[in-house]
Amino acid sequence: MRQVRGTLALIAVLAVAVATVSRVQSQQASPSWLDAYREPASRLIGAALRNDAAWNRLAELTDTFGHRLAGEQSLADAIVWAVAQMRRDGLENVRAEKVMVPHWVRGAESAEIVAPVRDRLAMLGLGNSVGTPPEGLEAEAVVVRSFAELDARGAALGGKIVVYNVPFTSYGDTVRYRSAGASRAAAYGAVAMLLRSVGPTGLRTPHTGALDYAVGRPRIPAAAIAAEDASRLQRLQDRGQRLIIRLTMQARMLPDVESANVVAEVVGRERPEEVVVLGCHLDSWDVGAGATDDGGGCIASWEAVRLIKTLGLRPRRTLRVVLFSNEENGLRGGLAYRDAHKAGLAGHVLMIETDGGVFRPLGFGFTGSDASRAIVTHVASLLAEVGATRIGAGGGGADIGPSVQAGNLPSMSLDVDGSLYFTIHHTEADTIDRIEPADLARCVAALAVMSYVVADLPERLSR
């Protein structure tokens, strides 16, 4: 025991020494310019955490308008509301920048097993899918576990409904089947495609999402089914049963309609032509309420800029929040922003996208120069109170992507605890009930501090 106690004492002494050295190093490493931002950062965090204002505004958005697919009246109404609210908030240069968006309509839809048993399948048609004939489509179904198995069956799939039963691993791994699965099945003559939903097994929860038809292939109707239904079809097939499925989808693409990106600013006091953009998308899929994807990102970005304005913190450069349109099935908002702001992209200092949910924030992903990375890492150190100090390897987002690419801009994304994200992604369960007010407030704080400091720095971030 004595020896152990001696060792423990030594460890304790060493620990104090290491901590002291670390603190000194940390103080040395912390640049003097950062000190000027400690007080405003503290005020912004305090203001963000003071109440549930952000959550209440997100509730108002999602309760009042529900889901907001491009082309839906609800998105148009939400845009009008956001513009009016932003003006009431005292934000500057509030405007709706016109974007023409696709107008895909789901219509009535259903799928059922017809044989060897009659039962409903929990389904959601995939975005941009064509419909079936009005009376529906009934055919033998073949379950495959991979593209390799699809290719092995090849011509035997003619006239069949192909069911991809690919268990969810990562989004990147499995979303390929949603994107390309219909056209790859159609190449073998399949008449429709069903997809095990891209997400963890939920509560019989289908996940929609966009598909991409390959040029020159027949366009066949495609829908996601719940993981449980895919497993059941697999077991029935494995028992040697012949599967017959009936699919009915009224899905169709209508002519493009006018929509808009909503833009609001706090104009920079010294270099108004230099801009830090906080981006997100106001559109959602036509299920659930688009609370996590991406109403929460919009409210967090907007609220961050509102707090900066409310506290009288006018940074050197302009802060611009952009609620993009049509991220989900066209990305027309992101493309239109790039085109409309082509001349101004050179003045874009940083674009931050918040589209990974507004759960407990962890920090930011960042793509840019090493020098800029060092700077934003220092800025993130101001976010210890909300736990968002981590700067990850890469950052960006779908909406800001076209501009970031065209302008070769530094880009960032808010990183959060994503453990629930893909369980509710593109489902009826994407509602505000999954979002904790305190987490959303922390996201607001993180975005406010990061965007304010970067917009105010004496020198702009290098590319």
Place this chain on the structure above:
Amino acid sequence: MRQVRGTLALIAVLAVAVATVSRVQSQQASPSWLDAYREPASRLIGAALRNDAAWNRLAELTDTFGHRLAGEQSLADAIVWAVAQMRRDGLENVRAEKVMVPHWVRGAESAEIVAPVRDRLAMLGLGNSVGTPPEGLEAEAVVVRSFAELDARGAALGGKIVVYNVPFTSYGDTVRYRSAGASRAAAYGAVAMLLRSVGPTGLRTPHTGALDYAVGRPRIPAAAIAAEDASRLQRLQDRGQRLIIRLTMQARMLPDVESANVVAEVVGRERPEEVVVLGCHLDSWDVGAGATDDGGGCIASWEAVRLIKTLGLRPRRTLRVVLFSNEENGLRGGLAYRDAHKAGLAGHVLMIETDGGVFRPLGFGFTGSDASRAIVTHVASLLAEVGATRIGAGGGGADIGPSVQAGNLPSMSLDVDGSLYFTIHHTEADTIDRIEPADLARCVAALAVMSYVVADLPERLSR
């Protein structure tokens, strides 16, 4: 430290002493009759845990027939299948005992908010509800949080749709609103009733279940909505918005149809007229696949008796598995069994119901004499390997209830880890995907050992 070490040493010595005494007491307390059952119990447990036979049979039941509401063809087909399979298993006196059951049909149904926003509500009509007029029913809706709030609003509810937004606490606390809510609202002139689902918040998951119309009150249509939708309606109302809801339900009650309780036995070698019953219900709600409620209970009970038969363990008394019909919306199977077996109830030694899911087993609930409780507690001690040694305060079940009451019989229920039970209860998510093969196997082992030993004891359990 010395003193502490001295104390620790003393504690250690005392602990050994206490453990020794306990072991001696335990050996003393363990009756000699139990020793004869250690070997068969071990064989039964080994056989149950050897493979996934029970899970595979449950998958076959739920995949092949799907949900099985009284009156649905799927239940009739499942009964025919069970009888045939039980005969193939070599069980004895396999038979279908006729039961007339109600035939409630859901039909097409939907609910939507019409104002202040148009959006779908995730809903399931309540079992036994009447339908709306064919064109649906549109009315102002009023959200209440309790019966007290209902009564406070009173006559102001005339012509309205009442929405009960009662967060789930326990089933007993909240199921009152499902059972009685429609008639209590109708007493004030309400034209329909919507209910926050009786269960924890899921993934926008409505829970169906039976309602009871009070005699002499108007019968109004009633449906459950997802917890998320109830919260949204509450928030809209709290913001001063006037709610209009449209409800369309084709629900209707058709004439009774013939169904059956499925019965199979291992006939007792000495006292065949004395019976231990393993009960469960083969019917389910008309959503999901009735895997947890209660296909799993049926397969576990059946598999327990099949293993006993297969291992050549013919107990002194008769083992009888009963797959009851129509537990969910009528209890006609349980009532019919009581009536058909009135003369035989005196010979019923114990009735065990398995209807709380086949998750990880913990033991049994038991209702009966202290002497019998002491005996089954000893029997449960044989189940340490599967973790099912606990004998809880009370046991029983809906199906066995009428017989237990009529015969004043000892009753039991399999107790399991119920943490997931009410999340999937009466929902589309009640599928086999929630059930672990190893847990189900442990449930089979627990039922097999308990039922076999009680059926074989030299003396029957006292009442």
